[in-house]
Amino acid sequence: MSITTTKLTRAAGLCAVAGGLLFIGVQINHPHVDAGLVTTTEWEVRQTLKVFMAVLSLIGITGMYLRQVKQIGVLGLLGYLVFGAGYLIMMSIEVVGAVVLPTLVHSAPGYVSDVLAVATGGHAAGDIGLMLPLSGVGGITYLAGGLIFGIALFRANVLARWAAAVLAGGTSPPP
Structure with a gap:
């Protein structure tokens, strides 16, 4: 089997689809997030699937970027990087x-609860260190990067424009 650009592009496309399906799948019947959930098998499975979702999605957007690197321009590079x-x-x-919070839930339940509160859009009652700015920067880069990358994909007009519009709109914050 020879590795070709076409095969790599198709594989990246499949990764993007798988990442999107995992993104949807982990939201189905999602339980209320609290410190009690962190010790369950369901938590471990959902967190592991979220890691795979992020990895597959990153591979997918890399393939999208590389497929149209010439047409997408500087805006596309900026969107891709962000x-x-x-x-x-x-x-x-x-x-x-997946790895740290379950080990801390019994010795530092307040910290775990505060990290979970921030992760679900709430506020921490105590100090969670760099998890607070990391969560904020993660949200901003995901939202802004998705919007910029989606706009650049739409403008490049190589991949389906409706899909680029869905990407740009789907990662934009609600009004």
């Missing part, structure tokens, strides 16, 4: 959720 940073931060936070 969006990619958002996925890397998301992956890091999900790894912390």
Whole structure:
């Protein structure tokens, strides 16, 4: 089997689809997030799937970028880099959720509850260190990067324009 640009592009496309399906899948019947959930098998499975989702999505957007690198221009590069940073931060936070929080839930339940509160859009009652700015930067890079990258994809007019519009709109914050 020879590795070709076409095969790599198709593989990246499949990764993007798989990442999107995982993004939808982990939201189905999502339980209320609290410190009690962190010790369950369901938490471990969901967090692991979220890590895979971020990795597959990063591979997918890399393939999209490389497929049309000439047409997408500087705006596309900027969007790709910011969006990619958002996925890397998301992956890091999900790894912390899968690996670190379950080990701390019994010795530092307040910290775990505060990290979960920030992760679900709330506020921490105590100090959670760099998890607070990391969560904020992750959200900003994901939203801004998705919007910029989606606009650049739409303008490049290589991939389906409706899909680029969905990407730009789907990662934009609600009004």
